[in-house]
Amino acid sequence: MAAPVNIIVGSHVWVEDPAAAWIDGEVFRINGQEVHVHTTNGETVVANMAKVFPKDTEAPPGGVDDMTKLSYLHEPGVLHNLAARYELNEIYTYTGNILIAVNPFQRLPHLYDTHMMEQYNGAAFGELSPHVFAVADVAYRAMINEGKSNSILVSGESGAGKTETTKMLMRYLAYLGGRSGVEGRTVEQQVLESNPVLETFGNAKTVRNNNSSRFGKFVEIQFDKNGRISGAAVRTYLLERSRVCQISDPERNYHCFYLLCAAPPEDREKYKLGNPREFHYLNQSNCYELDGVNDAHEYLATRRAMDIVGISEEEQEGIFRVVAAILHIGNVEFAKGEEIDSSVIKDEKSRFHLNMTAELLRCDAKSLEDALIKRVMVTPEEVITRTLDPVAALASRDALAKTVYSRLFDWLVDKINNSIGQDPNSKSLIGVLDIYGFESFKFNSFEQFCINFTNEKLQQHFNQHVFKMEQEEYTKEEINWSYIEFVDNQDVLDLIEKTFKNNKRFIKPKLSRTSFTISHYAGEVTYQADQFLDKNKDYVVAEHQDLLTASKCSFVAGLFPPLPEETSKSSKFSSIGSRFKQQFIHSGIWIGEKGDRFGQGKQLELKENGKSGIRIKDFYKTLADVREICHSP
Structure with a gap:
């Protein structure tokens, strides 16, 4: 807070309000630490002096573009300034060299077109209206002029707009460091097109956000001595694996599942996919579609983006075989077996999905069944096979699905990095960190x-x-x-x-x-x-590891390379x-x-x-x- 201000009768102040957070008014009585205020909505409020803040009566009605210009830098003053600017569609505001962005919840294409990029190119920081391009530009200029590498941190609550902001930062850096008139896939194109690929497999609809990143991401963009993009690397963190098997209403699973269910008929037939409502991993929620999003179009856009980042047709086929297999395995259910604590495949419907999973993963159906319901323990004296009850078998099924999806996501990140390539001679780089926002749901785990x-x-x-x-x-x-x-x-x-x-x-x-x-x-x-x-x-269950390592599909087997002998024997957690x-x-x-x-x-x-x-x-x-x-x- 700023220096204490002497609040007297007649002072214009801010007091807390249950509906509006803060409301302004005029002090008409002070009784010790009690301040009596007539608010602008016609009410009378009594507040403690410590919870009353002075209002700047000379502040412009449209707010200021830099919070450091405010006479009083306290919470109500900051919020009122952001609200005043937001009403004018001014979604960006500075606080010194920090940029505050307020999600407009609508497309504002004029803010990010080529003309706007040209304006901010080389402009002094603060010379033009606050903008995400200005932050990227000052980082780039410092790198070019002073040889300083920089990182830009994009932080905020879930749904605040971090992912979109990150994409705008990367677009502007690609504009500054791109090559004009170059044929074929350029590094900057691959960097930009890595976004939709990672979003398809790492983003999902949550209660707050239709395109919530369920992983953290750090993009390191490398530049040559001429300031041109020469390489890049993407690091990801903490993919939310549990979402693959468990979602709450009205959330969705990862986008890729719905995109594949909306693929052209020949693809859906190939993977034996129908309506997403048929699959357990999707129908735990009543939400299947997103407003304003056509999953069929997004499926084709994802395939095009995969082409640009260097994922071959054969590899794309392997990727979507795995995605389809995960959907099918989620429909495998179990019933009690004849022996105590044992289980069997529940019915013909479950048997169909088990066989489809085996076909898609190119592994033996009986081996898949055994990997789900049996565990083998090797002792110095003997080999013991024990069976799992239906509850444990379901947990085994879900563990396999989460493991396969996690390995698939890691493969995509590695493939993108290998395709883009890194410049070992680069001395300058700019990093952009898009990390998950603070979350508080009804159930938090x-x-x-x-x-x-x-x-x-x-x-x-x-x-x-x-x-x-x-x-x-x-x-x-x-x-x-x-x-x-x-x-x-x-x-x-x-x-x-x-x-x-x-x-x-x-x-x-x-x-x-x-x-x-x-x-x-x-x-x-x-x-x-x-x-x-x-x-x-x-850790990966040994039976699951053995099953998938033996897959006749080179793509699937590549996700589960054989473990070194010492690792497979180790019990290290x-x-x-x-x-x-x-x-x-x-x-x-x-x-x-x-x-x-x-x-x-x-x-x-x-x-x-x-x-x-x-x-x-x-x-x-x-x-x-x-x-x-x-x-x-």
């Missing part, structure tokens, strides 16, 4: 826990650079300034990374033994811990949490201690016990803490 933890880290980075380091610099330079209060979320990070005991940010609901609440910077979120441990597992941590480390997206740079765009050689680092410590310990919190096995 392990995915939301990881996503919100990531956002806490990004918020800490924001606080570090915008508030802490800036204010320390002012103090060091002995500049006269007013201290700006902000909510430091370090205690939330301490809660998750170190210990939950006696932390005021941790709340244990009284009526649930398997849930806990964390008071995040963006509000309280209650997590259901029931499936935390299962969702954190990151692998977790999603530890993999997530390693992805952040090895990609160079590493939020460091005070003063460290964020995402310098190169492979950072950091040791886990080094001084710098994100310190996403011991998810194992965190999960052990969750067990202790919830008193659950």
Whole structure:
């Protein structure tokens, strides 16, 4: 907040309002810490002096394009300024060198056409209206003129427009660093066309967003000495694997499933696909179509994008065989077998889908059946085969589907990177981080826990650079300034990374033994811990691995290469949490201690016990803490 202002009778102020968040009015009485206000909607409000903020009566009615121009930089002042600009379709506003974007929920093509790119090309930052192109331009100019690599962080709540903003940033960088009149697939074309491919397989409709990224993405664009794009790499994080098998109404599964069900008749016949309502992995929700989106057209657009990024016809065939197989396997159900704790294929319908899955994956149907309902244990004395009951068999089925889809997504990312190619001689690069937004749903599980933890880290980075380091610099330079209060979320990070005991940010609901609440910077979120441990597992069942490694389809077998002998014998546990941590480390997206740079765009050689680092410590310990919190096995 700005320096305290003396609020007196007659002052124009902002007070909290349950409907509008904040409403303005005039003070007509002050009684100690009680402030009596006549609001502009004709009501009388009594508020505590600490919750009353001065209104800038001289602010222009259309707002200011840079928040640093506001007389009072407090919450109601900031929100009112953004709302005033939004009413005029001004969706971008600066706060110094940070750009705030408010989702317009409509297409504004004139804001992003070639003419607009030409205007921002080389313009000084702040010279023109706030725009995402200006942010990309200043990063590019710094790289060219000063030899400085940069990263652009796109952060915000789920549905705020991060994915679209990222695409605009990449389009502008491709405009600046592209080659004119070059035949064939250029690097910049491949970089841009990688977006729709990854969105098809990594995005889905959620409650808040029709095209929600269910994975994190860091795009590293490399430039040659002339400022031309010479290579690129895409890093992805924490794909939401559970969505493959389980969705809530009115959400959807990943786009690719619906696109394939809307493919031309000859493709649907080839994969024995009909209406999406027929498939268990899709019909758990009543939502099958998106407003304004034609899945049949999107299927063809995805195939064209795959062509551009270098995915061959044969590989595309393999990709969609796998997608179809996942849909079919979701319709395989089980019934109790004759023996205790055993199961069999439920009926002829399930048998049909089992056979279709085997045909599409080019594996033996009996071997597939055994991999779903049997487990083999090898002891020094004998080989023991045990059967799974119907509930365990369903879990085995879903585990196979999630594993196959996860491997397919990883293959796509690797293929895109190999097709685009990286420039080993590049000294300059710009990174764009599009990370999942903060999430708070009716039911929140392990995915939301990881996503919100990531956002806490990004918020800490924001606080570090915008508030802490800036204010320390002012103090060091002995500049006269007013201290700006902000909510430091370090205690939330301490809660998750170190210990939950006696932390005021941790709340244990009284009526649930398997849930806990964390008071995040963006509000309280209650997590259901029931499936935390299962969702954190990151290993492939040996029977599933053996089945798919032996596939007669080279594409499927390539997703499951034979394991090294020592790995297959090892019982070392692998977790999603530890993999997530390693992805952040090895990609160079590493939020460091005070003063460290964020995402310098190169492979950072950091040791886990080094001084710098994100310190996403011991998810194992965190999960052990969750067990202790919830008193659950």
